[in-house]
Amino acid sequence: MEGNKDEALRCIAIAQKHRDAGNYGSARKFVQKSIGLFETPEAQKLLASINAAEAAGTAKGATASGTETSSSSSGARQRTAASSSSSNGTSSGIGGEKRDYTTEQVTVVKRVRACKVTEYYEILELSKTCSDGEVKKAYRKLALALHPDKNGAPGADEAFKMVSKAFQVLSDPQKRTIFDQSGGDPEDRSGGMPARSSAGFAGHPFSGGQGFEGEISPEDLFNMFFGGGAGFAGNGFGGGFGGGPVFTTNLGPGVFRTTQFGGNLPRRNQTAQAADSRSMLMQLMPIIILFAFSLLSNLSSFLTPTPVPDPHFAFTQTARYNVERVTPGLNVKYFVNPSDLNSHSVIGPELAKQKGLNQEKAGRAVAKFERKVELHWTEEMYTECKRGLDHRERRRDAEVGLFGIGTDWEKVRAIEKEVIPSCVEYERVRRR
Structure with a gap:
């Protein structure tokens, strides 16, 4: 269906990232999902390239395995070398210890690190319509694969933090809603302070039904799933003598x-x-x-006495407002009703002394009134200018499309060069 085209294109973009990271299984899953939603030539070409790349990688691995077998010799030394060949290498951990890792672990780390830090759905390999159960299941799988105690590949620590951050956002309904609307980190909306849900984590399936607020570290999230204690030492939480958790407040x-x-x-x-x-x-x-x-x-x-309201006016001539006036400061043309202006308790006497509405030298009350007219006119020009800029930007985005495929760039540049009259007037006033 045509309505699924945007989601299908998004799945193609995710599949391309997985293919570039060498994760062909996930890439194939997303490209097949794209074909199921809305079949496109790009999806078919991408699927063919994924199959070809995977076949080339399999053939290369088989050749390397045959070479290693033919060059090996008998004895305990060869068995030890074969055992160590299952590990792709080692990396230095805390204190300088060496941590082993496998090729599969390196692939998982590269796939996660290839995503942007705020691409939470791509990090967990989920779609925007995923359920809470799918979020927890995806986090459980990746947390076991990336935990620093289990994965010593370079960058595993950062990948584990990215997975934990994605779970924190997508498992919280309020943060997930903010992220779906803005596309950015929901915690940045509070000016650098940690975002707090109005209900904390009360009712969370892993909180034990005890309400609390505050940020949770990646290690705490991992311990909530796989053991390590429900207390949060160092985070203001601990066990009390009465059998419940204790919350400490600094007064x-x-x-x-x-x-x-x-x-x-x-x-x-x-x-x-x-x-x-x-x-x-x-x-x-x-x-x-x-x-x-x-x-x-x-x-x-x-x-304080109640101020007298100003007379009504308009920037376009009508049957009621049919007398034209021009402000002396910004030369703004406006229209008034002569009877309303003459009957005004403050402006009326001044106009009577000046012998008519078109008197050039205005009194104090008339000058104050016309300054307000100029202020209203400036605000109206600013509003119209902003509305025109927004409309022009929407037209440009609609012309470019999602990926810019088949875009008429000459038409896009013509839209960008369009002059908005209200913006020109606003700039003229602002320079004065």
Whole structure:
């Protein structure tokens, strides 16, 4: 169906990345999915190239294996060499120890590292319509393959962190929604502070039903799946004497508050209780200040006389607004109703002294009114300019398409050179 074409093209792009990384199985899976959604010549060509590359790699591996067998000799030394040949190499770990790794592990690392850090679906080899169960299953598989204790290939640590980050985002419904809408890291939307879900991880299948908030390290995610304790030492979590987890809050230099979930509450001494009272007062202080400002502003509104509203005007001539005027500052043409202007309690007397609407020398009230007219006109030009730029950008993107295949670039350049009159007027005013 034509509606599946965009998803089919996206699957082709993912398949190309897997093919370039040497992961032919995943590449074939995505290109076959693309053909099932919407068959294209590009998908057929890509499938043929994947089959050819895999066949060439298999033949090369068979030749290398035959050479090794013919050149081997008998004895324990040859058996030891054959045993070590199953490992592709070693890498230095923490403290300088050597960590072995296999060719398959190197392939997994290269496939993950070939993805961008925010391509969470591609990292886990999932589609945008995947379920929570598929996200957990994909993470379990890749975490076992990439954990630094099990995979010593170069770059395995970074690949494991990328997989853990992808799981953190896609397993959280709120973060996943933000990512699907923006396409970027949802935690960057809070100005560099860690993003927090309103419900934390409460109800998470691996949280034990205990609510908490905050970031989880890749090691913590791995331990949640494969053991290693449910406590989060060093992250403000720990076990309490009452049988539930304990959350520690820093209230200031040398003052901490602990809260236990599920079980008896811990006893606190008088110093901690006094610190809690001061902390509560400090938390309520912004509300108290806001209430005081609101009270003062309401009081001042009673003492300040109600300003007289400005006369109505329009930038286009109509039956009601049929008298033309021009502002002296920006030469903005606008139209007013003469009866409304003459009957105004502030501007009307000034116009009467000036003997008509077209008097060149304006009074103080008239000058103030026309400055507001110029401000409204500037804002309107800015809005129209921005709307015109957005419309031109959408037309350009529609002309280019998803991958720029078959694009008429002359038409694209013509669209980019189109002049927007409101932008020209806005620039003229801004330079003055």
